[in-house]
Amino acid sequence: xxxxxxxxxxxxxxxxxxxxxxxxxxxxxxxxxxxxxxxxxxxxxxxxxxxxxxxxxxxxxxxxxxxxxxxxxxxxxxxxxxxxxxxxxxxxxxxxxxxxxxxxxxxxxxxxxxxxxxxxxxxxxxxxxxxxxxxxxxxxxxxxxxxxxxxxxxxxxxxxxxxxxxxxxxxxxxxxxxxxxxxxxxxxxxxx
Amino acid sequence: xxxxxxxxxxxxxxxxxxxxxxxxxxxxxxxxxxxxxxxxxxxxxxxxxxxxxxxxxxxxxxxxxxxxxxxxxxxxxxxxxxxxxxxxxxxxxxxxxxxxxxxxxxxxxxxxxxxxxxxxxxxxxxxxxxxxxxxxxxxxxxxxxxxxxxxxxxxxxxxxxxxxxxxxxxxxxxxxxxxxxxxxxxxxxxxxxxxxxxxxxxxxxxxxxxxxxxxxxxxxxxxxxxxxxxxxxxxxxxxxxxxxxxxxxxxxxxxxxxxxxxxxxxxxxxxxxxxxxxxxxxxxxxxxxxxxxxxxxxxxxxxxxxxxxxxxxxxxxxxxxxxxxxxxxxxxxxxxxxxxxxxxxxxxxxxxxxxxxxxxxxxxxxxxxxxxxxxxxxxxxxxxxxxxxxxxxxxxxxxxxxxxxxxxxxxxxxxxxxxxxxxxxxxxxxxxxxxxxxxxxxxxxxxxxxxxxxxxxxxxxxxxxxxxxxxxxxxxxxxxxxxxxxxxxxxxxxxxxxxxxxxxxxxxxxxxxxxxxxxxxxxxxxxxxxxxxxxxxxxxxxxxxxxxxxxxxxxxxxxxxxxxxxxxxxxxxxxxxxxxxxxxxxxxxxxxxxxxxxxxxxxxxxxxxxxxxxxxxxxxxxxxxxxxxxxxxxxxxxxxxxxxxxxxxxxxxxxxxxxxxxxxxxxxxxxxxxxxxxxxxxxxxxxxxxxxxxxxxxxxxxxxxxxxxxxxxxxxxxxxxxxxxxxxxxxxxxxxxxxxxxxxxxxxxxxxxxxxxx
Numbered sequence: 001x002x003x004x005x006x007x008x009x010x011x012x013x014x015x016x017x018x019x020x021x022x023x024x025x026x027x028x029x030x031x032x033x034x035x036x037x038x039x040x041x042x043x044x045x046x047x048x049x050x051x052x053x054x055x056x057x058x059x060x061x062x063x064x065x066x067x068x069x070x071x072x073x074x075x076x077x078x079x080x081x082x083x084x085x086x087x088x089x090x091x092x093x094x095x096x097x098x099x100x101x102x103x104x105x106x107x108x109x110x111x112x113x114x115x116x117x118x119x120x121x122x123x124x125x126x127x128x129x130x131x132x133x134x135x136x137x138x139x140x141x142x143x144x145x146x147x148x149x150x151x152x153x154x155x156x157x158x159x160x161x162x163x164x165x166x167x168x169x170x171x172x173x174x175x176x177x178x179x180x181x182x183x184x185x186x187x188x189x190x191x192x
Numbered sequence: 193x194x195x196x197x198x199x200x201x202x203x204x205x206x207x208x209x210x211x212x213x214x215x216x217x218x219x220x221x222x223x224x225x226x227x228x229x230x231x232x233x234x235x236x237x238x239x240x241x242x243x244x245x246x247x248x249x250x251x252x253x254x255x256x257x258x259x260x261x262x263x264x265x266x267x268x269x270x271x272x273x274x275x276x277x278x279x280x281x282x283x284x285x286x287x288x289x290x291x292x293x294x295x296x297x298x299x300x301x302x303x304x305x306x307x308x309x310x311x312x313x314x315x316x317x318x319x320x321x322x323x324x325x326x327x328x329x330x331x332x333x334x335x336x337x338x339x340x341x342x343x344x345x346x347x348x349x350x351x352x353x354x355x356x357x358x359x360x361x362x363x364x365x366x367x368x369x370x371x372x373x374x375x376x377x378x379x380x381x382x383x384x385x386x387x388x389x390x391x392x393x394x395x396x397x398x399x400x401x402x403x404x405x406x407x408x409x410x411x412x413x414x415x416x417x418x419x420x421x422x423x424x425x426x427x428x429x430x431x432x433x434x435x436x437x438x439x440x441x442x443x444x445x446x447x448x449x450x451x452x453x454x455x456x457x458x459x460x461x462x463x464x465x466x467x468x469x470x471x472x473x474x475x476x477x478x479x480x481x482x483x484x485x486x487x488x489x490x491x492x493x494x495x496x497x498x499x500x501x502x503x504x505x506x507x508x509x510x511x512x513x514x515x516x517x518x519x520x521x522x523x524x525x526x527x528x529x530x531x532x533x534x535x536x537x538x539x540x541x542x543x544x545x546x547x548x549x550x551x552x553x554x555x556x557x558x559x560x561x562x563x564x565x566x567x568x569x570x571x572x573x574x575x576x577x578x579x580x581x582x583x584x585x586x587x588x589x590x591x592x593x594x595x596x597x598x599x600x601x602x603x604x605x606x607x608x609x610x611x612x613x614x615x616x617x618x619x620x621x622x623x624x625x626x627x628x629x630x631x632x633x634x635x636x637x638x639x640x641x642x643x644x645x646x647x648x649x650x651x652x653x654x655x656x657x658x659x660x661x662x663x664x665x666x667x668x669x670x671x672x673x674x675x676x677x678x679x680x681x682x683x684x685x686x687x688x689x690x691x692x693x694x695x696x697x698x699x700x701x702x703x704x705x706x707x708x709x710x711x712x713x714x715x716x717x718x719x720x721x722x723x724x725x726x727x728x729x730x731x732x733x734x735x736x737x738x739x740x741x742x743x744x745x746x747x748x749x750x751x752x753x754x755x756x757x758x759x760x761x762x763x764x765x766x767x768x769x770x771x772x773x774x775x776x777x778x779x780x781x782x783x784x785x786x787x788x789x790x791x792x793x794x795x796x797x798x799x800x801x802x803x804x805x806x807x808x809x810x811x812x813x814x815x816x817x818x819x820x821x822x823x824x825x826x827x828x829x830x831x832x833x834x835x836x837x838x839x840x841x842x843x844x845x846x847x848x849x850x851x852x853x854x855x856x857x858x859x860x861x862x863x864x865x866x867x868x869x870x871x872x873x874x875x876x877x878x879x880x881x882x883x884x885x886x887x888x889x890x891x892x893x894x895x896x897x898x899x900x901x902x903x904x905x906x907x908x909x910x911x912x913x914x915x916x917x918x919x920x921x922x923x924x925x926x927x928x929x930x931x932x933x934x935x936x937x938x939x940x941x942x943x944x945x946x947x948x949x950x
Contacts, residue, residue: 004195005308025796032257041264041282042250044311044326044640045794048568048654050621051575053312058326060266060280063311069575080328082195127308130196130203169300169578171307 001138003087005127006094007078007173010102012066013118015073020047020055023066023115026108027057030064035104037097038062038081064101066115075102075117078127087142091124091149096191098122099184119181125165125173132172134165139172146174153190154178193330194309200334204341212340215347219243220333221826226271230829235822237274244286244349245332247274248325248641251281252805258797273329276805282326284641285309285335286349290381291359291374291401292320292594296581298342299592303574303581305335314577316570318634318687319398320358320594321349325641347385352393354469357381359401360409361593361601364527365555365562369403370421371432373410375522376461377401380419383462383514384469388868392473392816394484398441399465402721405435411596411722414440414690416486417465418449418721432458438468438498439490442684446725447487450495452502458522460506462515467505471498474864510865527604530589533559534608543623544614551627552610555603563602563613564627568657569635569650570598579620587613596687597634599627630667630674630745631660634687638680638697639792643805645680647697647708647734651794653678659738668749674758675718676741678710688713690722692758693741698731699801702780708734708792708799714744714770715762727762729770733789736777747773817934820857821927824850828923835913835920844911847923848903854930855900858887861937874904887933896922896929 012018024045031040039060046052054073056065060081067076077098084090105115124146126132132142143164151157154176163175201220208216219239226236240246249255251273253264266280273279287302294302302322306314309331310324317323327335336346348354357377364372380399384390390397399417402410412418418437423430433455440449456464468486475493477484490498539545551564565580572580584590584602591603605613617623626632633656636642638649656676664672679686679696688694694713699706709731716726732740752761762770780789790798827850834843852870855877859866866876881887882897889896899922911919 002195024794028258028795028797031255032259032262039265039267042255044313045651045654046311046313046571048657049313049571049573052571052573056311058282058311060282067312069312069573081193128194128196129304129308130194130199169303 001087001131001142003090003126003128003131003142004082005079005131006083006090007076007123007125007127007171008094008098009067009069009074009076009123009125010098010117011072011074011121011123013116014114018066018073018114020066022111023055023105026105026110027055027064030057036062036064036101062097064097066105074123075105075115077101087145088149091146092153092191095122095124095153096188099188099191103184103188117182117184119184120178122176123173124176125171127171129171134168134170134172136172139164142172143174150176153187154182193328194334197331197334200337204337208337208340209343212343212345213337215243215345216333216336216340218823218826219336221830222822223330223333225826225829226273229271230825231822233272233274233277235818236271237277238351238819239822240273240329240332241351242348242353243332243336244288244346245327245329246284246286246350247277247643247805248281248283249639249643249645249805250803251278251283251643252276253278253281254803256797256800256803258800261800261802279329283329285324285327285332285346286317287322287324287339287344287346288349288356289320289322289344289594290357291363291377292361293374293378294592294594295342295590296585296592298344299577299581299584301338301342301344303577305338306577307574309335313571313573315637316567316572316594316598316600318570318596318598318636318685319356320361320596321356322594323637325637345385348390352395353397354384354387354390355396355398357384357399357401358410358415358596360403360407361595362409362553362562362603363401363403365557365560365603366403366407366409367554367556368407369556370423371403372522372526373401373403373419373421374526375518376419376421376434376458379514379518379522380462380465384465387466387469389466389469389473391819392864393469394472394476394478395481395486397469397472397486406720408690408718408720408722409596411687411690412437412440413449413720414442414446414687414722415449416441417468419461420721422455424455434458434461436461436464439487439495441485441487442687442689443485444682444684446684446689447491448724449487450490452495452499458519459516463506463509463512464502466512467502467509470505470509471501475501527591528589529557529560529604529606531587531606531609533557534606535559536607536610539611541611543618543625544611546625547614547618547623548610550625550629552605557604559607560603561605561607561610563605563610563617564595565600565602565617565622566624566627566632567599567622568624569633569653572600576620576622579616579622583613583616597628597632599632624661626661626664628675629664629672630676631657631664633657633660633676633678634691635678636680636685638678638686639795642680642685644683645697646699646801646804647680647710648792648795649678649680649686649695649697651792652695652710652734652737655738655793656741660741667745670749670752670758671745674745682711687722688716689725690716690718691726692716692718693744694726695737697734699799700731700733702786702789703782705790706799706801707780707789710734710737712737712740712774715759717759724759726759727767729767730774730778732774732777733780734792735789740774740777743774743777744770817857817861820860821854821931821934824853824857824927824930827853828920828927831920831923835916838913840911840913840916844916844919847916847919848907850923851900851903851926854927855881858930858933861934870904870907874900881933886937887929889929889932896926899923899926 268280400415420435437449635653639645677691695710831846
């Protein structure tokens with residue numbers, strides 16, 4: 001089954017310390033300098049929403065955000081345009097883009113280190129209910145594919161736990177918890 | 193753009209209401225034709241606007257990044273979506289919600305669409321619509337199909353059409369109403385949707401309903417067509433009637449609606465609305481967009497003359513059974529509760545008590561209340577929408593409506609269930625108190641997404657909300673119930689004219705720099721259906737508006753007379769006193785601190801209006817003929833596709849239909865009321881265009897007209913692959929000849945239609 005529109009969300013360490021208003025000018029600068037591979041268009045500020053999208057850097061091929069869905073703050077990459085030849089390509093690309101964005105935010109002087117991936121928890125999901133939905137008979141195959149992917153990039157099956165989303169109304173995806181801190185630079189190199 | 197669009201089309205094939213499904217198919221074909229360059233951009237723009245597919249800021253590929261105007265290099269270098277509107281630039285999808293009525297399944301689909309096609313938020317507008325932003329045009333047919341599957345259409349959500357029919361969200365449950373206007377609003381919405389008499393307006397046309405005169409909820413006084421429920425006792429029996437108002441509107445020049453009829457018989461509502469539409473289409477301004485709303489026509493003619501013309505038109509309307517078909521239903525109660533009425537249990541919770549005090553109101557049905565769900569800036573997340581759907585199913589018969597204050601109301605909540613409802617709402621961040629009071633600030637999208645926005649209405653609204661929420665418990669009662677409404681520009685989408693404290697975005701130059709400002713409009717009347725409009729006072733830099741709000745409110749509290757409303761207070765003290773009070777706030781400080789003033793709320797970029805778009809509000813004037821011909825061309829294209837698939841019979845029928853469509857378009861330029869009947873169309877075409885030789889080609893004579901006559905004579909007979917193929921070719925030629933004929937006719941005969949405001 002071909003999956004597209006892969007999303008990756010990297011959960012943050014000390015989310016209570018994050019001041020989302022500080023992210024707004026950073027994202028505006030990213031547009032000014034077009035720092036990502038995707039065309040960056042605008043910033044949508046949803047700080048006023050409880051458990052919402054947070055601050056979104058809207059792009060053409062993808063959006064980046066500091067997302068607060070489920071009241072869990074994370075750096076999210078939302079791939080909107082088609083990508084790649086295989087699902088593995090797409091998982092890799094989305095995870096790589098999310099990690100790169102996170103790395104960039106972690107090193108932004110303006111943010112003073114307030115944004116930091118916790119190195120353990122992430123969510124990968126498919127933002128398209130037609131291509132992947134919870135309860136579909138094809139999910140077993142996708143889960144195996146995702147399990148294989150994370151095993152290969154996190155150094156083996158023993159290094160992480162994976163939980164499959166079960167609420168049928170939510171987007172299909174998995175929560176992954178690394179059992180040891182992820183080496184972000186190393187993982188970015190692996191995925192590149 | 194989603195890869196799953198084709199799959200959605202397959203999955204929903206045959207499962208949509210046929211009329212809604214057909215509309216989406218047509219729009220999808222129009223997209224295909226535009227991509228092939230077979231529809232010109234102005235026509236395509238009009239076509240998509242009529243499906244609610246609207247432009248968005250920066251869709252011309254230019255964005256001021258705080259230093260310079262940056263070119264946004266969208267990958268698609270192909271067609272445009274309209275003048276100055278790039279194909280790949282994201283846009284807004286407006287979704288019509290007649291009278292704001294939604295059920296749980298619809299909320300769930302809106303949640304899915306916001307998640308999958310937008311930026312994860314659905315936005316409730318000041319006219320009870322829902323908007324999704326940052327949507328790709330090629331995804332919109334799928335969005336429409338998924339909406340159609342739950343009974344929602346986006347048709348005529350934008351463009352010069354009859355817009356969403358709004359109504360008081362308490363209709364049917366309000367203790368003060370004369371009767372429930374919901375069935376009348378629904379009937380008018382259905383009747384006017386796609387109605388031929390409503391396709392030829394120079395501007396949009398907005399209807400609204402209210403169950404009473406005195407409350408604000410319907411805002412009928414500021415609508416093109418306002419309808420208020422009234423009753424009278426006649427011969428000892430209570431009789432229903434409708435107080436009809438026309439020609440109201442906000443915009444840059446607000447007009448109060450004029451009384452058309454004090455007590456219109458309900459069975460006359462639809463025909464009178466139809467007659468009004470016809471008069472508006474015929475006599476309304478088409479060239480000067482700034483004077484094309486109905487309010488100007490009513491003003492220029494005078495209400496007496498306008499009424500006379502409408503009644504004259506009414507007298508010649510051919511009878512339509514739909515005028516009265518719905519009336520029996522209207523007399524019956526349309527909504528029922530799920531739970532039995534019961535007393536509210538004791539709850540020891542301060543947040544609950546505060547919410548209860550501001551966000552609930554009793555229904556006329558004992559034991560039930562309407563609960564208001566306050567949405568900050570009108571925004572709601574998919575998680576929240578699903579929670580609302582759940583609770584609406586669990587506690588009510590899914591009786592939810594949107595409001596013009598950008599909130600939801602849940603109707604028919606048994607008092608017993610209020611603590612449970614609050615618990616659910618609070619768990620998803622929707623348990624905020626302050627519905628309809630000073631904290632519940634209303635704002636249009638402004639510079640966030642609107643091509644015409646001048647100042648950041650949402651940024652200011654968020655700032656005011658934050659500040660007022662902190663102090664709301666300490667605010668004097670007289671202030672608590674004031675209304676703040678903000679528009680990003682003078683077009684009034686934030687309805688600032690009817691607020692106690694209204695603001696609209698303007699720009700000023702200070703020391704050579706543009707500085708975002710808001711014009712302050714004070715003393716508008718929210719009650720009495722938006723009974724009177726506020727007075728513009730002074731333009732103040734955006735950054736000083738919060739201070740202005742505080743200062744004006746404090747002055748009101750300390751100097752008002754006993755029982756004096758804010759509106760009365762402003763009128764009494766006068767503009768000069770207000771200016772004196774806030775004059776210092778109008779100035780931008782000099783020196784280093786003034787950098788703060790050169791950006792807007794919520795936006796750190798140095799302020800600029802250099803990237804304001806042309807705006808589809810300033811859109812296109814397209815003749816009805818052009819629009820009809822585009823439809824004929826789409827049909828002949830569809831006929832070609834059918835032929836390619838070997839579907840001979842439908843190919844022949846569609847080609848024939850396209851010729852009739854083109855012929856009718858020509859006939860309509862002289863005889864607007866031509867029936868949609870093949871014999872009539874062909875006969876009138878023959879009489880007006882063939883017998884007079886006006887359709888004749890200088891070289892081919894009447895040859896192309898003969899194609900139509902031949903097809904008409906053989907209609908109903910079987911087609912072979914060859915005859916169908918010939919017919920498709922002939923249809924194409926006939927349409928080309930129609931274009932040529934029209935061009936020869938000159939501009940004086942052309943009824944023009946369809947301009948674009950938001």
